[in-house]
Amino acid sequence: MQRPFDDVTDLLVALALALSFLGALRHRVKRTSERLRAIAKLASDAIVVLNDRGEIVSWGAAAERLFGESAETAIGSTIWKRMPAGLEALYSRAFEDIVRGRITVPDAPTVISAVRADGTEFPAELSISTFTERRHTFVSVAFRDISERTRNERELRAAHDLSQAVLDAATEYSIIATDPSGRITVFNRGAERMLGYRADEVVGKESILLMHDRAEIAARALDLGEPPTADIVFIDASLNGEAREWTYVRRNNTRIPVLVTANVLTSADGAPRGFICIGHDLTGQRQAERRVAFANAAFQKAFNSAPVAIVLTRGDMSCLHANPEFRRLTGYSLEELRTMSMLDMVVPADEAELKRLVADFEPLIASERQVQVGEVHMRRRDGSAVLIEFHVSVILDEDNTPLLFVTHVEDVTAKREAEAAAQEAFDRNAEALVHLEDLNRAKAQFVSMVSHELRTPTTSVLGYTELIADGDLGPVTPEQRHALDAIQRNSLRLEQLLADLMEAARLELPRLNGNREHVDISEVVRHAATTMLPVVARRNQTMQIAVDPDAGIVLGDERRLEHVVSNLLTNAVKFTPEGGSIVIRAIREGSEAIISVQDSGIGIPEEEHTKVFERFYRSERKESAKVPGSGLGLSIVKAIAQNHGGDVTLASAVGEGTTISIRLPRVDLEHAAVGGGRERE
Amino acid sequence: MKKILVVEDEEDIRELVVFKLSSAGYEVTTAGDGEEGLIKARAVRPDLVLLDWMMPRLNGLDTAVAMRADPDLAAIPLIVLTAKSQERDIERGFSAGIDDYIVKPFSPKELLSRIEAVLARVRVTK
Numbered sequence: 001m002q003r004p005f006d007d008v009t010d011l012l013v014a015l016a017l018a019l020s021f022l023g024a025l026r027h028r029v030k031r032t033s034e035r036l037r038a039i040a041k042l043a044s045d046a047i048v049v050l051n052d053r054g055e056i057v058s059w060g061a062a063a064e065r066l067f068g069e070s071a072e073t074a075i076g077s078t079i080w081k082r083m084p085a086g087l088e089a090l091y092s093r094a095f096e097d098i099v100r101g102r103i104t105v106p107d108a109p110t111v112i113s114a115v116r117a118d119g120t121e122f123p124a125e126l127s128i129s130t131f132t133e134r135r136h137t138f139v140s141v142a143f144r145d146i147s148e149r150t151r152n153e154r155e156l157r158a159a160h161d162l163s164q165a166v167l168d169a170a171t172e173y174s175i176i177a178t179d180p181s182g183r184i185t186v187f188n189r190g191a192e193r194m195l196g197y198r199a200d201e202v203v204g205k206e207s208i209l210l211m212h213d214r215a216e217i218a219a220r221a222l223d224l225g226e227p228p229t230a231d232i233v234f235i236d237a238s239l240n241g242e243a244r245e246w247t248y249v250r251r252n253n254t255r256i257p258v259l260v261t262a263n264v265l266t267s268a269d270g271a272p273r274g275f276i277c278i279g280h281d282l283t284g285q286r287q288a289e290r291r292v293a294f295a296n297a298a299f300q301k302a303f304n305s306a307p308v309a310i311v312l313t314r315g316d317m318s319c320l321h322a323n324p325e326f327r328r329l330t331g332y333s334l335e336e337l338r339t340m341s342m343l344d345m346v347v348p349a350d351e352a353e354l355k356r357l358v359a360d361f362e363p364l365i366a367s368e369r370q371v372q373v374g375e376v377h378m379r380r381r382d383g384s385a386v387l388i389e390f391h392v393s394v395i396l397d398e399d400n401t402p403l404l405f406v407t408h409v410e411d412v413t414a415k416r417e418a419e420a421a422a423q424e425a426f427d428r429n430a431e432a433l434v435h436l437e438d439l440n441r442a443k444a445q446f447v448s449m450v451s452h453e454l455r456t457p458t459t460s461v462l463g464y465t466e467l468i469a470d471g472d473l474g475p476v477t478p479e480q481r482h483a484l485d486a487i488q489r490n491s492l493r494l495e496q497l498l499a500d501l502m503e504a505a506r507l508e509l510p511r512l513n514g515n516r517e518h519v520d521i522s523e524v525v526r527h528a529a530t531t532m533l534p535v536v537a538r539r540n541q542t543m544q545i546a547v548d549p550d551a552g553i554v555l556g557d558e559r560r561l562e563h564v565v566s567n568l569l570t571n572a573v574k575f576t577p578e579g580g581s582i583v584i585r586a587i588r589e590g591s592e593a594i595i596s597v598q599d600s601g602i603g604i605p606e607e608e609h610t611k612v613f614e615r616f617y618r619s620e621r622k623e624s625a626k627v628p629g630s631g632l633g634l635s636i637v638k639a640i641a642q643n644h645g646g647d648v649t650l651a652s653a654v655g656e657g658t659t660i661s662i663r664l665p666r667v668d669l670e671h672a673a674v675g676g677g678r679e680r681e
Numbered sequence: 682m683k684k685i686l687v688v689e690d691e692e693d694i695r696e697l698v699v700f701k702l703s704s705a706g707y708e709v710t711t712a713g714d715g716e717e718g719l720i721k722a723r724a725v726r727p728d729l730v731l732l733d734w735m736m737p738r739l740n741g742l743d744t745a746v747a748m749r750a751d752p753d754l755a756a757i758p759l760i761v762l763t764a765k766s767q768e769r770d771i772e773r774g775f776s777a778g779i780d781d782y783i784v785k786p787f788s789p790k791e792l793l794s795r796i797e798a799v800l801a802r803v804r805v806t807k
Contacts, residue, residue, distance in 0.1 A: 455764045459786035460693040466789055467697065472704060495786055 046143040052099045052136065054078045066124075066143055069117040079141065083114050083126075099137050101130060114143060123150045174248075174258070174279035177265065180272050182207045182230025194258070194281055196251030208233065208277065213247040213255060234275050237262035248279065257282040309409040315402040317342040317358060329388075329411055331381030342407075347385065350376035357392050358405055375412065387413045447502060454498050461491045490531075497563060518667065519558045521551040521593040525586040528565035535573055536582065543569075544583040551586040552593030552666035556644040561664075564637050568597040568660055571634070575601035575658070588666065592646070596661040603654040613638045613648065637662070683800060684708045686727040688718035688744065689762065690736045698731065701789040702796070715739025719747055722754050729800060731792075732779075734763040742774055749778040758799045762787070 046066040049058035055078055059071040067074070067082055114124040125144040130137055167175055167188040174191035178184055184206050187199040195211055202210065208230045209217065221228035226235055236244060237260075248258045258279040265273045303310060309326035313319055319337040327334060330345060346354050357374045372392040377385055391408040467473055469484045476484065529545045536543045554561070565584075572582045576599040583598040604612060613634050637660075638648045646664035685707045689695040695711055702709045710725045712718035715732075716739045722730060730748070734741035741761055748754040761774055761782040774782065780799050783792055 455785045456691050456694065460691070460697060462786045463694065463697040463701075463789050467700065470790070472701070491786075 048079060048141045048143065050079055050139040050141060052096075052138070054080065054095055054139075057138065063143070066145055067114070067116050081115065083112055083124075085112055095139075098128065098130065099139060101137070109144070111146065122147050170278075172280070174281075175276065176208060176211070176279070177274055177276045178208050178230065179274040182209065182275070184208060184210075185274060186276075191279070194250070194256070194279065195248060208275075211248050213249055216247050230275075233260065233262050233277065234264060238264070245282065246279075257286060309411075311337070311342070311407050311409060313342055313405045313407065315405070317354075317405070320404070326409060329380075329386070329409065330378070336381075345378045347377040347379060350378075354390070357390060358394075358402070386411050387416055450502070455495070458491055458495050458498070462488065462495070465491065496559075497566070516555055517558065518553050519556050519561055521554055521561075521595065521664065522547045522549045522586050524558060524562050525551070525565055525584060525595055528562050528569060529584050532566065532569045532573065539573060539576075540579050541573065541576055542581045544581070546583065547586040548588060550588060551595075552588045552664075553668035554593055554644060554664045555667045556664070560640050561644070564640050564662065565595060565597075567634075567637050568595075568662075571660075572597050572599035572601065572658075575599060577601070589663075591666055592663045593666050594661055594663050596659055598657065598659040600657040603656055603658055604650070604652040605654050606652075609650050609652065612650065634660075682706065682708045683729070684710065684725055684727040685796065686710045686712065686718065686721055686725060686730045688712045688715065688721075688730060688736070688741075689733040690714055691733070694733075694762075697789060698792065701793060705793055707796075715741065715744035715747075718744050719751075719754075722748060722757065723751070726753070727757060728803075729758045729760065729796060731796070732759055732761050734761050734774075734782075742777060745774060745777045745779055758803050760795060760799060 046063035047058070047060055048056055048063050051057050055076060056074050059069075059074040063074065064070055109125040109127045111123055111125050113121050114126075115121050123146050125146045127142045127144075129140050131140060132138070167186060170188060171190045171193060173188075174194045175186060175188040176184060176191050177186035183204065184202045185204070187197070187203050192198055197206075197210075212233070214228075217232050218228045220236055221232045224232065224235055224239070226232060233246070243259055243261045246258055246260045247255050249255055259282055261278045263276050265276050267273050303321075303323045306323055306325060309329045310323045311319060311326045312321040318341045322330075322332075322334060322337045327337070330337070332340070332345075342354060343351055353374055353376050357372045372390070374390045374392075376388060376390060378388050379385055389410045389412045391410075393406045394402050395404040395406065397403045465484055465487050468476065469481065469488065525547050526545065529543065529547075533543065569582070569584065576582060580600040582600075583596075585594070585596045585598075587594050587596075634648075641648045641662045641664065644664050646662060649661050649663070650658065651661075652658035685702055687695055687698050687702070687709060689698065689711070690713055692713075695713075699709045699711060710721055710727060712721045714736045718730070718732065719739070721727075732741045732744055736744075739747070741763070745759055745761070748757065748759065755778075759779040759781075761779050762785060763782055764785050780802075781795055783795055
């Protein structure tokens with residue numbers, strides 16, 4: 001922010017130097033010229049007299065000095081080699097015309113280039129006059145060496161050019177000079193740009209007050225007890241220092257803040273020649289200041305409200321600042337922290353780690369993230385320990401020495417504990433997974449074994465039945481043939497059931513997308529129940545068949561649905577003691593057909609109600625209960641029911657029996673009669 | 682009279698097959714497992730061997746491999762009896778050189794016609 005001001009000062013110094021140099025130079029040149037003129041009058045003018053042919057007739061001591069040539073060699077020779085341009089070139093007239101007095105030679109001296117005897121040139125001022133003596137006309141030429149004056153003038157011009165260049169180059173600054181009355185004498189390009197006026201509009205015409213806020217001038221004048229004139233700017237500058245902020249009013253009437261450096265310009269003799277004001281537009285600076293203020297406020301807000309603990313430390317890890325969250329985490333106040341080092345907070349065992357984090361900042365500079373991450377144990381003010389994760393970033397000075405460490409601190413005590421717990425849980429799960437894989441292998445072996453073991457007896461049953469039926473073992477009576485048909489039919493069905501069970505068991509998820517046809521639930525249930533009747537009779541059980549003929553039509557696989565019902569009935573028979581009763585129902589309920597099988601069996605304890613639908617669950621239990629079966633039954637039932645868009649529910653109490661219900665969505669809704677329980681035995 | 686060797690560990694099935702084949706006019710020899718089957722095969726030189734797949738001691742596959750490795754037995758046609766779940770394993774049996782297979786449970790009539798078909802094929806090739 002100091003830059004513009006420095007520039008102004010530098011510029012002012014340069015300009016003041018240039019101007020004062022200019023003044024001094026003018027003064028010196030003037031003095032020199034006067035002195036020279038005076039001297040020349042006396043001695044330094046080389047008076048050379050020429051005859052009417054241009055031959056030198058008089059060559060005085062001054063001429064000898066000036067041209068470096070003695071009168072002996074000069075007299076008699078023509079003047080022309082000493083002034084190669086000749087007089088004609090000067091006056092556009094022949095020498096003769098001058099001699100004959102045909103032109104009037106001007107009184108004012110003329111500057112020519114003269115040549116010394118040694119060949120060097122020098123600027124000379126010459127005055128010519130003619131006189132006649134004894135009827136001969138002579139031309140008197142007075143040469144005066146003006147080398148020094150020319151040099152002075154050249155310097156003067158250079159100085160002037162320099163100050164003009166300074167004025168022109170300073171486009172970012174308004175440079176306005178005035179005469180002692182305040183009238184503008186210089187109005188540079190920077191002023192034109194800043195204020196919107198052109199130099200020719202204001203120079204020599206307007207007062208410096210044109211650019212000022214009159215109210216501001218008036219107020220300042222009042223403070224100073226002076227009249228509100230242009231002088232106020234300079235009086236103020238002389239009293240209160242060179243630089244002050246003024247409001248400039250631009251041509252379009254907008255106002256801008258300008259830092260004005262005002263100075264008095266003095267002549268070489270010390271008399272005030274006017275004033276100079278160099279202005280720097282502060283608009284950008286004001287905006288920058290506002291931006292900085294905003295950024296600072298935003299930083300403060302972020303720092304103070306961050307839910308993350310942040311601490312700023314010096315290169316030696318002493319605390320500089322800490323946000324409220326850091327104070328909360330550590331329990332220290334800001335005043336306490338400012339007397340502490342981070343090393344005071346870390347447990348001794350972890351000091352080395354913390355030092356490593358901040359010492360090893362080289363990779364930090366190289367890395368894109370510029371953050372070092374580490375973990376250390378810290379002690380709070382109350383002595384309790386906390387495991388913290390450090391995120392250290394560094395701010396370096398020009399020598400790449402750490403100036404400031406910005407450290408984010410996170411309490412990871414709970415996080416690390418949770419991670420450890422998660423890892424432990426993961427390990428446990430991995431063990432469980434291994435166990436499951438073992439189970440899966442066991443299942444595959446079981447399926448293979450069961451498949452073989454169950455098929456072998458079926459092979460015998462079917463084979464021998466065929467032998468008898470084909471008459472290979474003797475004649476068959478019609479009654480015997482009827483019985484053999486039943487054996488054959490049911491053996492084949494047994495084989496089919498077996499195949500289904502194996503298929504379902506072999507697959508991870510039962511793929512039972514069999515046929516899709518309209519299945520009359522009442523038919524399916526009645527058929528399955530009738531088939532089961534001989535078994536029920538053999539066990540002295542009773543079976544009530546309550547089937548609503550309008551129980552509903554279901555979209556699905558008739559064979560599998562019958563399989564489901566048979567399975568439920570087989571279970572009911574198996575788990576119901578001899579003499580017990582079984583009820584099978586098929587009813588319609590809203591948009592569903594419901595099949596339920598109720599037995600008066602041993603029942604299922606409540607904790608097993610969901611488990612019985614898991615595959616293989618019951619196999620072990622039933623083996624231990626010495627009840628034959630694969631244990632696949634209910635899982636298959638459930639899979640088939642769900643495959644038909646329905647589900648299975650179970651109601652049971654130990655010793656009271658079990659009711660298993662299958663709900664299946666009906667597809668005969670458009671023909672649905674009023675739902676009813678027209679049960680029938 | 683064609684000679685058939687039945688290698689089957691399940692007695693009921695063995696008897697069933699023996700009865701059906703004998704009735705059809707074949708001279709039938711039996712073995713209870715693969716090892717015995719190999720011994721009987723060398724002794725009897727049957728026209729066809731019926732081989733159960735899953736047997737104790739030497740199973741069907743190993744018996745088939747052993748027969749094919751024995752120059753005296755290598756040419757004898759082999760029909761394997763197998764459960765449905767082992768159907769996939771049968772591919773290994775074909776690469777070991779079996780001629781056909783029948784899935785249990787099978788119909789004795791079907792077994793008979795398969796045997797006749799294999800023997801007919803052997804006759805044609807010979």
